[in-house]
Amino acid sequence: MKAIKCEALTKTYYRKKALNDLTFSVEENKIVGLVGRNGAGKTTLMKILSGFSKAKTGVVEVYGRRPFNNLFVSANTIYIDDQMNFPTTLMLNEILEEGRRFYHNWDHDLALRLFEYFGFHRKQHHNELSKGKESTFNMIVGLASRSPLTIFDEPTTGMDAAVRKDFYRALLKDYLAHPRTILLSTHHLEEMEDVLEEVVLLHEGSLHLHMSMDDLKEYSVGLSGKISEMEPFLQGRDVLYKQNRAVDDCYAVIRNDLTGGEYRQMQQAGIITSPVSASDLCVYMTSETSGKGSVDDVFERSADR
Amino acid sequence: MILDTDGMKPIYVQIAEWLESEILHGNFKADEKVYSQYKLSDLYNINPATAAKGLTKLAEEGILYDKRGIGKFVSPHAKQMIMDKRKNQTLKTLIEDLVREAGYLELSEEDVIRLVREAWKGEKG
Numbered sequence: 001m002k003a004i005k006c007e008a009l010t011k012t013y014y015r016k017k018a019l020n021d022l023t024f025s026v027e028e029n030k031i032v033g034l035v036g037r038n039g040a041g042k043t044t045l046m047k048i049l050s051g052f053s054k055a056k057t058g059v060v061e062v063y064g065r066r067p068f069n070n071l072f073v074s075a076n077t078i079y080i081d082d083q084m085n086f087p088t089t090l091m092l093n094e095i096l097e098e099g100r101r102f103y104h105n106w107d108h109d110l111a112l113r114l115f116e117y118f119g120f121h122r123k124q125h126h127n128e129l130s131k132g133k134e135s136t137f138n139m140i141v142g143l144a145s146r147s148p149l150t151i152f153d154e155p156t157t158g159m160d161a162a163v164r165k166d167f168y169r170a171l172l173k174d175y176l177a178h179p180r181t182i183l184l185s186t187h188h189l190e191e192m193e194d195v196l197e198e199v200v201l202l203h204e205g206s207l208h209l210h211m212s213m214d215d216l217k218e219y220s221v222g223l224s225g226k227i228s229e230m231e232p233f234l235q236g237r238d239v240l241y242k243q244n245r246a247v248d249d250c251y252a253v254i255r256n257d258l259t260g261g262e263y264r265q266m267q268q269a270g271i272i273t274s275p276v277s278a279s280d281l282c283v284y285m286t287s288e289t290s291g292k293g294s295v296d297d298v299f300e301r302s303a304d305r
Numbered sequence: 306m307i308l309d310t311d312g313m314k315p316i317y318v319q320i321a322e323w324l325e326s327e328i329l330h331g332n333f334k335a336d337e338k339v340y341s342q343y344k345l346s347d348l349y350n351i352n353p354a355t356a357a358k359g360l361t362k363l364a365e366e367g368i369l370y371d372k373r374g375i376g377k378f379v380s381p382h383a384k385q386m387i388m389d390k391r392k393n394q395t396l397k398t399l400i401e402d403l404v405r406e407a408g409y410l411e412l413s414e415e416d417v418i419r420l421v422r423e424a425w426k427g428e429k430g
Binding site: 030031168169172173176193194195196197212213214217218267273274275277 | 308310311312313315316317343346347349350351352353354355358405
């Protein structure tokens with residue numbers, strides 16, 4: 001069964017398209033990373049999936065039902081971001097109690113153990129927490145809910161490196177014990193790539209790429225060497241990224257479809273091949289169409305004046 | 306084993322090679338059950354689908370066999386198969402690299418053989 005299905009989904013804010021003809025689907029019980037640049041449409045998509053907002057056109061289904069104004073989807077979905085609207089009158093332990101009342105799969109024992117491990121106090125209030133602590137508490141609610149569709153929007157905002165590591169581990173362990181569909185957006189793809197099964201890359205409201213993490217990591221290869229030596233190899237190829245680093249030194253990222261013979265030719269030409277991380281690749285693939293060049297160009301122009 | 310997550314070698318291949326080494330060292334014996342994808346996932350903090358891919362690779366090569374619903378087991382001749390594979394593939398690529406590097410350094414065939422002999426003596430003698 002499909003946990004998520006979107007067809008030709010479009011959402012506009014003030015005439016600007018936040019989502020543009022987005023079509024993709026996610027099978028049940030996978031951990032999927034949603035990535036893209038700021039403003040690519042990640043949050044918009046997640047809010048539509050959790051029924052918080054409505055698409056303008058297109059079809060969206062969560063477990064076969066339209067999420068907007070749907071009690072079934074609400075009961076089986078949780079959306080966690082860094083602006084959780086928990087009542088300020090409730091103490092943290094009371095918020096957890098409310099979670100237990102609403103979510104039928106809620107694991108209160110897990111909630112309390114994580115609560116203790118991360119050093120929370122029952123009588124604290126949510127609005128008194130530091131940014132990192134707030135995210136940590138939200139994450140506990142998200143994990144403990146055991147919702148069949150769990151959505152985390154930038155869950156690690158403000159968390160320090162140690163807590164982020166704990167979070168990835170907790171997420172994986174709880175997922176292994178209780179498989180469910182987890183969709184999470186992140187700007188720390190390099191930190192959690194091993195935990196993800198699939199990656200969905202959005203670019204300007206459209207789907208840029210959707211593939212398994214294992215495939216994404218083998219999708220491309222980095223080449224570096226002298227420009228004159230590189231040019232013949234880049235001819236007619238899909239060059240995903242290219243940067244001239246020194247006068248005669250160039251780095252390029254291409255699709256990883258080289259044959260063994262081509263590899264040897266490159267080695268003989270003094271070209272060094274290197275892996276490209278999924279995180280870097282996603283940045284490369286979503287930067288080329290902006291037409292504004294790199295941030296270096298901003299400074300180049302001012303220096304010319 | 307510590308996974309090399311930035312390297313050229315995919316994680317699932319590293320998992321498969323680790324299991325092979327465990328079999329070579331006798332930590333998994335013939336007809337014994339190996340770790341499940343979930344156990345491997347927990348051990349190495351990786352997605353279970355990646356771990357499963359490593360197990361499937363070994364099953365396709367005949368090093369593991371499948372007992373439906375129970376798990377994957379070590380084939381009776383797994384050890385020999387792994388040794389043959391490593392001789393034919395791993396050693397061959399290492400030697401090719403050696404010859405290529407020697408070419409860059411303008412060493413002769415005799416030079417390389419002399420170096421190999423010296424290294425051999427150092428290891429074994």
